[in-house]
Amino acid sequence: METSSLLSSLHDECRSDNYIEPHYKEWYRVAIDALIEGGLEAYKEFLSKERCSEFLADEEIDYILNNIHKLPQSTIYSSNHAIDDTSSSGTYWPIESDVEAPNLDLGWPYLMPGISGGTNIDLLFHPPRAQPYTIKETIRKMIRDARKVIAIVMDMFTDVDIFREIVEASARGIAVYLLLDESNFSHFLKMTEKQGCQYFNCLFQNMRVRTVKGQDYYSKTGAKFHGKMEQKFILVDCKKVIYGSYSFMWSFEKTNLSMVQVITGQLVESFDEEFRTLYARSSVPSSFAPELVRVNSRRTLWDNDTYQHSVSSLASVSSQRNLFGRNSGLHFFSIYVHFQMINRNVNALHVTYLQTNF
Numbered sequence: 479m480e481t482s483s484l485l486s487s488l489h490d491e492c493r494s495d496n497y498i499e500p501h502y503k504e505w506y507r508v509a510i511d512a513l514i515e516g517g518l519e520a521y522k523e524f525l526s527k528e529r530c531s532e533f534l535a536d537e538e539i540d541y542i543l544n545n546i547h548k549l550p551q552s553t554i555y556s557s558n559h560a561i562d563d564t565s566s567s568g569t570y571w572p573i574e575s576d577v578e579a580p581n582l583d584l585g586w587p588y589l590m591p592g593i594s595g596g597t598n599i600d601l602l603f604h605p606p607r608a609q610p611y612t613i614k615e616t617i618r619k620m621i622r623d624a625r626k627v628i629a630i631v632m633d634m635f636t637d638v639d640i641f642r643e644i645v646e647a648s649a650r651g652i653a654v655y656l657l658l659d660e661s662n663f664s665h666f667l668k669m670t671e672k673q674g675c676q677y678f679n680c681l682f683q684n685m686r687v688r689t690v691k692g693q694d695y696y697s698k699t700g701a702k703f704h705g706k707m708e709q710k711f712i713l714v715d716c717k718k719v720i721y722g723s724y725s726f727m728w729s730f731e732k733t734n735l736s737m738v739q740v741i742t743g744q745l746v747e748s749f750d751e752e753f754r755t756l757y758a759r760s761s762v763p764s765s766f767a768p769e770l771v772r773v774n775s776r777r778t779l780w781d782n783d784t785y786q787h788s789v790s791s792l793a794s795v796s797s798q799r800n801l802f803g804r805n806s807g808l809h810f811f812s813i814y815v816h817f818q819m820i821n822r823n824v825n826a827l828h829v830t831y832l833q834t835n836f
Contacts, residue, residue, distance in 0.1 A: 505530050513539065514546055514697045541703075545661075548701040579758035584653035584684060586754075587626050587716045589747070594717075597743035604724065604736045613724050613738055614731045618643050620714050627653045629713040629753045630726075631690075633706065634662045636669045637726040648684040657756055659707040660689040663763050688760035709756070711749060718742050719749045 505528055513521035518539065525532060534542075604613050611619070614637075621628060621643040628647055635641070635658055648654045658666055692705025711721035722738030724730050741749070 506533060509533075510542070510695075511697045511699075513542060514548075514701050514703075515699065517543070545703040546701055547703065549699065580688070580760065582655065582754070582757060584655070584686060585627065586653075589716050589750075591747060592744070594742075594744045594746060597741065597745040599745075600740040602722075602738050602740060604730065604734070612731070613720075613736065614640070616738075616740065617712060617720060617724075617726075620712065620718060620720060621647055624652050624714045626715045627655070627713075629655045629657075631657045631707075631709045631711050631753060631756060632726050633659045633708050633710055635666045635726040637728060637731070638669065638673060640726050641669065641673065644685070645682070648682050651684060654682075654685040655753075655757065656685065656687045657690050657707070657753070657760055658687070660691040660704075660761075660763075661706055663689050664765070667763070667765055687763065688757070689763050690756050690760045707756070709752075711753075713746070713749050713753055716750050717746060719746050721749065 509521055509524050509528075509530070512524040513534075516523075521534075521539070522532075524530075602609050602611075602613050602616060606612050609616075617640060621640070624647055628644060630644070635656075644654050644656070690707040692707055694702050694704045696702045710723065710725060711719055713719050719741040720738050721741060723736045724738050725736075730736055
């Protein structure tokens with residue numbers, strides 16, 4: 479007994495003051511496996527049997543049940559109907575993808591690390607307090623002031639006014655990268671269609687729209703679901719960031735309470751790296767046509783700024799057939815009207831399309 483107490487004392491002395499015991503509960507994993515394989519009743523039955531309290535919110539349970547992807551029965555079971563335990567869980571044993579990461583093909587400014595100086599952070603609130611502009615006005619001004627690149631990471635994007643701002647920026651030749659949460663992308667697409675952008679994936683030469691999903695969670699049988707991408711920030715010219723709880727939605731402009739940080743200086747480098755990390759794991763939205771071709775691969779280089787800028791765009795083969803087929807004149811007239819509904823500066827872009835393709 480005395481030896482055990484001594485060993486325990488020595489073990490405690492070796493621990494750092496900041497030590498936090500790893501959090502893992504096996505019954506959490508087993509309970510979620512029961513939910514995935516047997517549904518809500520199986521989940522509650524397991525918790526009752528093990529005398530464990532519920533740990534999932536109703537919203538989490540609904541999300542899991544609505545987003546499960548199960549393997550075919552022939553894959554799960556071997557010939558003797560025994561469960562195949564040879565496959566490891568992607569949750570605990572991540573497998574590196576052999577798919578090549580997408581390039582930032584519109585260009586990306588290169589800034590020498592560590593030369594940005596000290597970090598400066600300003601807090602903005604909604605509703606506004608001592609600040610001269612609202613959060614939305616600050617975002618719109620930041621987009622208008624962009625000179626090279628606009629990179630947006632957003633969980634939900636349905637704000638028509640901010641959408642128009644990035645369309646105008648794209649028409650000015652600013653590279654626009656947009657990463658959206660995969661599970662909420664349909665809301666963004668519906669918003670663009672209401673603004674007259676039925677051909678969104680092939681109209682904007684200087685814009686890339688991709689989706690990001692959260693981590694994959696695997697059950698013992700290989701069934702899985704993935705989480706959401708809950709980050710929210712906008713990075714302009716790799717020099718300024720707005721980051722916080724503000725989503726690009728009407729309700730955040732008018733009714734929701736929110737707060738953001740306006741960041742300049744060295745900390746921006748971390749957001750630069752994070753955006754490129756997210757972009758590397760992003761994918762083309764499934765609602766866009768699967769067959770994509772490059773329309774124009776002409777590239778120019780800014781000699782003094784090592785900024786590679788591409789005017790290439792991704793367009794679906796099916797959309798090309800629609801746009802450039804027998805009734806192409808009617809399609810272009812329709813596109814022209816739609817652009818006029820979106821913003822006042824896209825006439826030049828429309829003329830460019832006409833000159834290039836006729």
